[in-house]
Amino acid sequence: MIQRRISKAIRIGDVIVGGNAPIAVQSMTKTDTRDVASTVRQIKELEDCGCEIIRSAVPDMEAALALAEIRKQIKIPLVADIHFDYRLALQAIESGIDGLRLNPGNISEPDKVAAVVKAAKERGIPIRIGVNAGSLPHDIDPKLSTAQKMVVAAIRHIKLLEDRDFDLIKVSLKAFDVPTTIEAYKDIAGKIPYPLHIGITESGPAKSGIIRSVAGISPLLYMGIGDTIRVSLSTNPVEEVVTAYEILKSLNLRQYSPALVSCPTCGRTEVNLIEIVKQVEERLAKVNKPIKVAVMGCVVNGPGEAKDADIGIACGKGKGILFKKGEKIGVVDEKDFVDVLMREVEGFEG
Numbered sequence: 001m002i003q004r005r006i007s008k009a010i011r012i013g014d015v016i017v018g019g020n021a022p023i024a025v026q027s028m029t030k031t032d033t034r035d036v037a038s039t040v041r042q043i044k045e046l047e048d049c050g051c052e053i054i055r056s057a058v059p060d061m062e063a064a065l066a067l068a069e070i071r072k073q074i075k076i077p078l079v080a081d082i083h084f085d086y087r088l089a090l091q092a093i094e095s096g097i098d099g100l101r102l103n104p105g106n107i108s109e110p111d112k113v114a115a116v117v118k119a120a121k122e123r124g125i126p127i128r129i130g131v132n133a134g135s136l137p138h139d140i141d142p143k144l145s146t147a148q149k150m151v152v153a154a155i156r157h158i159k160l161l162e163d164r165d166f167d168l169i170k171v172s173l174k175a176f177d178v179p180t181t182i183e184a185y186k187d188i189a190g191k192i193p194y195p196l197h198i199g200i201t202e203s204g205p206a207k208s209g210i211i212r213s214v215a216g217i218s219p220l221l222y223m224g225i226g227d228t229i230r231v232s233l234s235t236n237p238v239e240e241v242v243t244a245y246e247i248l249k250s251l252n253l254r255q256y257s258p259a260l261v262s263c264p265t266c267g268r269t270e271v272n273l274i275e276i277v278k279q280v281e282e283r284l285a286k287v288n289k290p291i292k293v294a295v296m297g298c299v300v301n302g303p304g305e306a307k308d309a310d311i312g313i314a315c316g317k318g319k320g321i322l323f324k325k326g327e328k329i330g331v332v333d334e335k336d337f338v339d340v341l342m343r344e345v346e347g348f349e350g
């Protein structure tokens with residue numbers, strides 16, 4: 001059983017992050033934020049696959065203004081990602097966003113930081129401080145490790161907010177390097193009370209990026225660290241959300257969508273199991289309920305896992321044995337494996 005670090009709960013729109021709240025899944029739009037139609041279309045796709053918080057880059061005033069229309073057309077909380085220009089933060093708040101990602105230390109003048117904090121405080125909008133290993137301040141002690149420097153940088157930003165009596169704070173410390181990321185989060189987890197947004201930044205294209213993200217995010221979650229996650233991939237953001245849920249499901253932290261168990265196949269397999277699993281996986285992508293489904297490749301070792309699932313099938317030559325909650329409920333012809341399994345899945349009520 002994972003013991004989660006106790007963090008201060010904050011609210012981003014209607015999503016609670018931290019405290020005992022479920023670990024929230026988020027992503028970032030990859031469209032031009034000024035293009036409202038494309039951005040809304042992408043956010044709706046992400047909503048459909050379970051994304052709970054969405055962030056959009058705000059490179060200029062046109063984008064900050066566009067957030068108002070985007071916000072009206074979507075259901076999930078919208079976070080504005082802003083660097084340097086405090087006027088964009090003020091406009092984003094005016095546009096009705098639910099959260100800011102902004103490092104106050106990057107805003108040059110104290111009055112401007114104060115103006116952003118005041119506006120965020122008045123509307124209860126949290127600010128995520130996001131430190132990236134690639135853009136650390138140059139005046140931090142060079143003898144410190146990169147992870148230690150990231151923590152020092154984050155605490156400086158936090159102090160700028162706390163000094164203005166602002167505590168709706170969330171923090172991320174991201175690096176491409178997995179050990180650096182883990183070290184940084186472990187270090188800061190015991191030093192601050194705020195919720196942590198975890199992820200591996202710029203982790204790469206889908207295949208290697210997923211592996212790198214799993215390698216970095218999973219140990220942290222297992223240590224109880226992390227209140228919201230984002231998987232960053234150079235591909236469709238839907239993949240980010242699907243991967244995030246797979247990580248959470250693997251650690252028994254969220255049961256949002258089906259979990260598919262399938263065997264690797266071996267010399268005992270007498271059906272085209274890989275094709276059967278592919279078809280089941282495609283059809284399960286449209287199922288929005290936590291259910292464990294097993295598709296196994298023989299009737300020798302397959303029934304064990306199939307029985308352990310909510311719905312499972314052990315596929316033999318020409319026939320398969322179907323199980324529901326550990327009980328054999330029928331024998332299925334090979335041509336019907338997928339359809340019969342999916343009919344049981346769709347009718348399953350736990």
Ligand code: SF4
Pocket residue numbers: 263264265266267268269296297298299300301302
């Ligand atoms: S379940 Fe059967 S087919 Fe699949 S790997 Fe195990 S022994 Fe091989």
